[in-house]
Amino acid sequence: MKIKVRRPDDWHLHLRDGAILQAVAPFSAAVFARAIIMPNLVPPITTMAAALAYRRRILAALPPNATFQPLMTCYLTDDLSPDELRLGAERGVFVAAKLYPAGATTNSARGVSDVRKIWPVLEMMERIGLPLLVHGEVVDEDVDIFDREAVFIERELTPLLADFPALRVVLEHVSTQTAVEFVLAQDDRVAATITPHHLLLTRNDLLAGGVHPHLYCLPIVKGAKDRRALRTAATSGSPRFFLGSDSAPHPVRRKESARGRAGIFNSPVIMPWLAQAFEQEQALPNLEAFSSLHGPRFYGLPINEDFIQLERKEPDFPACVEIPGGNDCLRIFSPPEKLHWRVAAA
Numbered sequence: 001m002k003i004k005v006r007r008p009d010d011w012h013l014h015l016r017d018g019a020i021l022q023a024v025a026p027f028s029a030a031v032f033a034r035a036i037i038m039p040n041l042v043p044p045i046t047t048m049a050a051a052l053a054y055r056r057r058i059l060a061a062l063p064p065n066a067t068f069q070p071l072m073t074c075y076l077t078d079d080l081s082p083d084e085l086r087l088g089a090e091r092g093v094f095v096a097a098k099l100y101p102a103g104a105t106t107n108s109a110r111g112v113s114d115v116r117k118i119w120p121v122l123e124m125m126e127r128i129g130l131p132l133l134v135h136g137e138v139v140d141e142d143v144d145i146f147d148r149e150a151v152f153i154e155r156e157l158t159p160l161l162a163d164f165p166a167l168r169v170v171l172e173h174v175s176t177q178t179a180v181e182f183v184l185a186q187d188d189r190v191a192a193t194i195t196p197h198h199l200l201l202t203r204n205d206l207l208a209g210g211v212h213p214h215l216y217c218l219p220i221v222k223g224a225k226d227r228r229a230l231r232t233a234a235t236s237g238s239p240r241f242f243l244g245s246d247s248a249p250h251p252v253r254r255k256e257s258a259r260g261r262a263g264i265f266n267s268p269v270i271m272p273w274l275a276q277a278f279e280q281e282q283a284l285p286n287l288e289a290f291s292s293l294h295g296p297r298f299y300g301l302p303i304n305e306d307f308i309q310l311e312r313k314e315p316d317f318p319a320c321v322e323i324p325g326g327n328d329c330l331r332i333f334s335p336p337e338k339l340h341w342r343v344a345a346a
């Protein structure tokens, strides 16, 4: 069986830099037309100049003739100047800005310590219509890691949406039923991305029968009830939900360590795993809307003109991707079940 899908975009992608960028960028470019590039490098992308230079490094890492378009984002800090972001948006450098609560995840140390500190930035974003992309987890030590998204929604996001009634917001990589219901209860200025791994995994996959460091990401995968809500949302055809892979490569040595890093590298297998999940939900006809139509609609960008094909056939890909010169590799997302789909050669 083969299905044809309008060429997808990835609305949440970590490409990293240097040797890892060289290793991973071709996988996104092979399938996706565009991607929202996450700015959590060290140091983070906080200026137009840094974003333009990073964009050039990404383009240089692509195979010849690739048409992949990186869409750059700005990393919000407590002291970011609203003018830098506004100018970057007006000049088409920044298509969005990312809010990482300080300490919430990988390379978020320079993130926002208190939303009140970026009030003028948010006012400006609301005025010019620049989307705010949110890592929606509190960092409070007292809040259980499985509750951090729900508590963020209650304590931070709800007041923020009330204070900025026209601000456009994407709640990134939603992981709970609470988040799905929250998004659906807002008007259409609020949307959410969903990752393939949050559709495939529960915390049993992560923790039962041994800790599986390659299935560890943030927000941490939750229970079956939450996964059900995410699957229903993604396959429902609601334009409020679209694909953001959150592909977040870390070298195997950093994943398999006493303090394993959060992040799942899925970019070589995103569409095959989505096809499998949508097939299981008997919703293959809605895959294209999730991967290729709802994202451009939210961002006000044209949909892609060409198509890819997915075929129901055992895929053939390696377990790991070498990091050039790095003497280490990146393990490709591999949930417990067997994959039956692949992207057909063009």
Ligand code: DOR
Pocket: 014, 040, 105, 106, 107, 135, 216, 217, 218, 219, 248, 249, 262, 263, 264
């Ligand atoms: O699992 C994750 N990895 N979640 C994030 O929010 C960040 C990402 C990374 O950059 O490694």
Ligand code: ZN
Pocket: 012, 014, 038, 246, 248
């Ligand atoms: Zn991410």
